[in-house]
Amino acid sequence: MSTIFDYRCSEKVGGLFPELDVPARGVEHLIDSQHLRTQPLRLPELSEPQVARHYTGLSKLNFGVDDGFYPLGSCTMKYNPKLNEAMASLSGFANLHPRSDVTRSQGALQLLFELTEFLRGIAGMADVSLQPVAGAHGELTGMFLFKKYFESRGEPNRKRILLSDTAHGTNPASAALAGFSVTEVASDEFGMIDLKALDEALDETVAGVMLTVPNTLGIFETNILEVTDKVHVAGGLCYFDGANLNSYMGKTRPGDMGADVFHYNLHKTMSTPHGGGGPGSGPIAVSGTLIDYLPLPRVCQKNGQYELDWDLPNSIGSIHSFYGNFLVAVKAFAYILQLGDEGLRAVSENAVLNANYLQERLKKTYLLPYDGLCKHEFVLSGQGIADGITTLDIAKRLIDYGVHPPTIYFPLTVREALMIEPTETESKETLDRFAEILEAVAVEAREDPQLLHDAPLNAPVRRLDQTQAAKNPVLTYPFDEKPA
Ligand SMILES: *Cc1c(COP(=O)(O)O)cnc(C)c1O
DSSP: OHHHHHHHHHSSOOOOOOOSSSOOOOOOTTTTTSSSOOOOOOOOOOOOOHHHHHHHHHHHOOOOTTOOOOOOTTTOOOOOOOOHHHHHHSSSTTTTOOOOGGGHHHHHHHHHHHHHHHHHHHOOEEEEEOOOOOHHHHHHHHHHHHHHHHHHOTTOOOEEEEEEEEEHHHHHHHHHHTTTTTEEEEOOOTTSSHHHHHHHHHHHTTEEEEESOOOTTSOOOHHHHHHHHHHHHOOOOOEEETGGGGGTTTTHHHHHTSEEEEEOOHHHTOOOOOOOGGOOOOEEEEEEEGGGGEEEEEEEEEEEEEEEOOOOTTOOOOSSSTTSSSHHHEEEHHHHHHHHHHHHHHHHHHHHHHHHHHHHHHTTTTTOSSSSSSSSOEEEOTTTSSOOOOOHHHHHHHTHHHHOOOOOOOOSSTEEEEEEOOTTTTOHHHHHHHHHHHHHHHHHHHOOOOHHHHHHHSSOOOOOOOOHHOOOOOOOOTTOOOOO
16 A cells, blocks of 8 residues: 555545555645644545445435436426437547637537537527526526617616516526616416506516516416517517426427527436436527627638637626537537437427326316416415325325426416426336326325325435535545445
């Protein structure tokens, strides 16, 4: 065993290092002695089998799309084809250094350029930047574009963003972070923006509106053209949250509906695993009005070569290092190439079909506050299932059946909400099984309510403190427990 390991590892060794083939030298000559440890750092001392068992054990506690049904509304937890992972692992992509010379990265630049073209076509917009790395980041970038636009027009008084009461929480957060104030506009009894309320809110202090299309109730705003028209007439801009793009790809385009900025969630719509907050990609598309302000650099084609253009004097500047999360872009590119026009359209048709199939069956058992054709998702309510039973109880009981619970208590406009997004990648058998489970849980709620209050019964953990578990997770190795 090498000396490098001796000082801290007294008994158990997780790996063997080769003998040093250079003179051993401490860090004393690099770091001032007052900053050096006097005691070795307390690290767990474990053998290789213990480490392997620890991590394998952890991996078995996890639930993912590859384990089972995951109808988490708004999140599009669909199956991600493994082929796309293989493409992103190709050495030419995965090992390319972001500072490589342009002449050595022509293939990567070509991919970025062509993906931009595909996305531009899907959205029907003037141009696209791939730089933002999440939907929320796309929103923030879009809000910076709004700001720059009004600054350059000499309208600094436009400081307000209008938002529907069904908006995703990231929308108001992004607007506020970019320095706007937020005004909520109520929905009407059909779950769509109330045009009267919109008229009342619009004036010369409004910078624009942020719309989710279709909205978080899974409802397509049939008056979308009137909405965007009203905003434009009032001198404002329209931001479209595109997290729900999997419900209308190849069917309609935000560019045809009056969008000025639109964000894609490539990790949702175009197959990158995204539970746990892994690397994402939230490109934005813009209308002609905003092209000059797009982030830097831009991939362009000059004399048959791909190049990076930094020469855009009105740009808002860079909003991420390099060009965003490149390998997520590779997966989206592979996804689009595999499916083609017809395939992308079929994705949307199946996403909508699956959601409507489930909605029609489940509305016989659960309250459906906004009835009608839905898009990729729908929102039920746990109200009235049984006395004293909440949506939280229902969600926890689903875990016992091996199903990930839907999104609950969102959107806020539905009390006891259960927001279900089956996605296009699920079979009829899976949808039927899920419906059977939700129906069985409704019966249990009436016959054995305590069972639901106690659920989950067969999960590795029971009910956690939901706030603290997310805000203060315990991630250190438990020293005082014996390792497995
Ligand atoms: C997921 C989602 C977002 C945020 O996207 P992230 O990539 O998670 O930042 C915004 N709006 C809607 C409607 C979403 O579903």
